[in-house]
Amino acid sequence: MDIQAQYGPLRDRVDAAIKSVVDTGRFILGPEGEALETEVGERLGRPAAGVANGTDALVIALRALDIGAGDEVITTPYTFYATAEAIARVGATPVFADIDAATYCLDPAEAQKKITSATKALLPVHIFGHPAAMGELMELAGAHGLKVVEDAAQSFGAVTPEGEIATLGDIATFSFFPTKNFPGFGDGGMVVCATEELAERVRRLRFHGSKDKVVFTEVGYNSRLDDLQAAVIRVFLPHLDDWNARRAEAAAWYAEEGLGDHMVLPAVGQGYTHTYHLYVARSTRREAIRDALREQGIGAAVYYGIPMHLQPVFAGLGYSEGDLPIAEECASTGLALPMHPNLTRDDVGTVVSAIAAALG
Ligand SMILES: Cc1ncc(COP(=O)(O)O)c(C=O)c1O
Numbered sequence: 239m240d241i242q243a244q245y246g247p248l249r250d251r252v253d254a255a256i257k258s259v260v261d262t263g264r265f266i267l268g269p270e271g272e273a274l275e276t277e278v279g280e281r282l283g284r285p286a287a288g289v290a291n292g293t294d295a296l297v298i299a300l301r302a303l304d305i306g307a308g309d310e311v312i313t314t315p316y317t318f319y320a321t322a323e324a325i326a327r328v329g330a331t332p333v334f335a336d337i338d339a340a341t342y343c344l345d346p347a348e349a350q351k352k353i354t355s356a357t358k359a360l361l362p363v364h365i366f367g368h369p370a371a372m373g374e375l376m377e378l379a380g381a382h383g384l385k386v387v388e389d390a391a392q393s394f395g396a397v398t399p400e401g402e403i404a405t406l407g408d409i410a411t412f413s414f415f416p417t418k419n420f421p422g423f424g425d426g427g428m429v430v431c432a433t434e435e436l437a438e439r440v441r442r443l444r445f446h447g448s449k450d451k452v453v454f455t456e457v458g459y460n461s462r463l464d465d466l467q468a469a470v471i472r473v474f475l476p477h478l479d480d481w482n483a484r485r486a487e488a489a490a491w492y493a494e495e496g497l498g499d500h501m502v503l504p505a506v507g508q509g510y511t512h513t514y515h516l517y518v519a520r521s522t523r524r525e526a527i528r529d530a531l532r533e534q535g536i537g538a539a540v541y542y543g544i545p546m547h548l549q550p551v552f553a554g555l556g557y558s559e560g561d562l563p564i565a566e567e568c569a570s571t572g573l574a575l576p577m578h579p580n581l582t583r584d585d586v587g588t589v590v591s592a593i594a595a596a597l598g
Pocket residue numbers: 291292293294317318320321363389391392412413414415425426427
């Protein structure tokens with residue numbers, strides 16, 4: 239990541255946006271948050287509600303769908319912990335199904351095997367920026383009367399053959415954590431809903447379960463996207479598609495520079511676009527690669543080295559090593575290489591040469 243290079247050209251506009259919020263003095267549920275909800279809503283053609291972060295977005299989305307104790311939610315084991323944690327936080331049980339080796343996303347055929355009479359929803363994650371197989375997952379959900387929650391924290395702008403992500407399931411969630419492909423300058427999140435009714439419920443839940451701050455109809459949360467964040471994110475929104483395109487260009491350079499001779503490259507399914515929030519390639523020698531890159535001052539990191547079904551917190555669910563072999567393999571071989579909109583072809587060439595040298 240090179241956050242300064244990405245934001246540098248927008249610095250004046252960000253400063254002006256922050257100043258205007260300070261000048262108006264409206265910091266919570268003010269005009270900037272409302273404007274961001276309108277702009278995201280117009281882009282996706284669905285109502286959107288800002289919340290405090292991407293984790294709360296998931297919790298509130300599940301609550302809005304009335305998912306709770308006694309319910310099972312099928313999700314991917316190869317994700318950030320917040321996905322599974324949100325399911326547990328509403329009192330439901332996360333059920334992990336294996337992933338597709340090419341896209342790293344929930345495999346619809348594996349999800350189908352896990353459906354029981356207690357299953358209430360599917361929670362696919364568009365992991366690293368590659369969309370999950372939404373067409374098949376929506377079909378599966380339709381056949382079994384399940385809700386679909388899209389965890390879109392890493393993938394704003396990604397497209398599937400069926401349309402843009404966050405426009406396909408019942409509800410979708412975003413995170414504006416500063417390193418995301420669509421970032422803010424702190425914690426922030428958003429929930430995008432298929433219906434206005436669901437969006438109303440989300441708005442109630444984010445404000446202590448009240449519509450008017452006077453009458454409280456259910457136990458909710460204090461989880462709003464503040465106006466300073468919203469103002470900054472609004473500056474970034476018009477640049478998102480360009481940033482995503484530049485990330486995709488850098489991904490193409492990795493292939494052209496011959497990274498595929500040394501590592502298994504992330505795939506892009508036919509008809510899908512990838513936002514490359516992270517560029518994760520695989521190697522059984524990833525530690526050697528990571529150490530060699532670090533020696534040259536090149537950042538590389540393991541994301542999700544322990545899949546969710548093997549995390550100590552979920553030991554009570556009874557999974558063992560070997561239960562979800564593809565997720566386990568990706569967790570033990572995946573390595574995130576440098577990826578940001580300001581990466582140059584020379585940078586990519588340097589990384590690939592360093593990897594080639596490390597592997598001898
Ligand atoms: C896939 C996924 N889901 C949920 C989250 C949670 O978002 P936040 O950090 O904004 O709470 C993240 C963020 O790291 C994420 O990567």
